[in-house]
């Protein structure tokens with residue numbers, strides 16, 4: 001079973017964290033960001049994550065995550081969710097600031113999807129158009145973007161950590177954690193203690209690496 005993904009992709013992290021938590025035996029395949037064919041051949045469009053299993057390919061992160069939940073260890077229970085919007089919606093209101101922080105940093109993290117110059121350039125062209133700003137300018141505007149995101153983080157409601165529910169992962173974590181994990185790319189971003197504790201607990205439980213050590 002193969003999971004095609006990008007390290008920086010929050011949708012891929014949804015699938016990756018479930019696979020690891022459920023101790024599914026799978027192979028991670030990190031595609032280059034400009035490798036469209038590997039995706040199109042499997043799901044008809046350039047999009048990850050993709051789970052390849054028994055000759056079939058499944059797209060859509062949540063479909064993959066549910067499939068992995070079925071396939072994994074039954075005693076590794078994922079608790080019910082349904083409450084993630086209270087956390088993800090406020091973050092999404094600052095998508096422009098978040099993307100402006102993350103996009104130019106993603107290509108500098110030494111990630112496998114950006115192992116070639118052409119993969120970096122492909123991403124840069126797409127993402128600069130999306131934020132309507134060059135990566136250089138976006139990095140120069142770090143302080144402004146950071147303070148907008150810090151404000152949202154400081155106003156987040158109380159997060160329920162795995163340790164608050166007997167060490168179980170929840171479907172809310174699958175939605176919330178990938179967004180917060182990416183913010184660890186941003187050096188010295190101020191996060192309330194509850195957010196830091198949440199990120200660290202979910203990362204440890206799902207064995208997903210953070211970017212803290214190489215933050216820029």
Ligand SMILES: N[C@@H](CCC(=O)N[C@@H](CS)C(=O)NCC(=O)O)C(=O)O
Pocket residue numbers: 006008009010011012046047048049059060061062
């Ligand atoms: N609805 C999809 C969204 C997946 C998605 O947007 N993936 C992004 C990477 S973060 C992608 O592959 N975009 C096309 C590209 O990078 O060229 C899912 O949940 O799996």
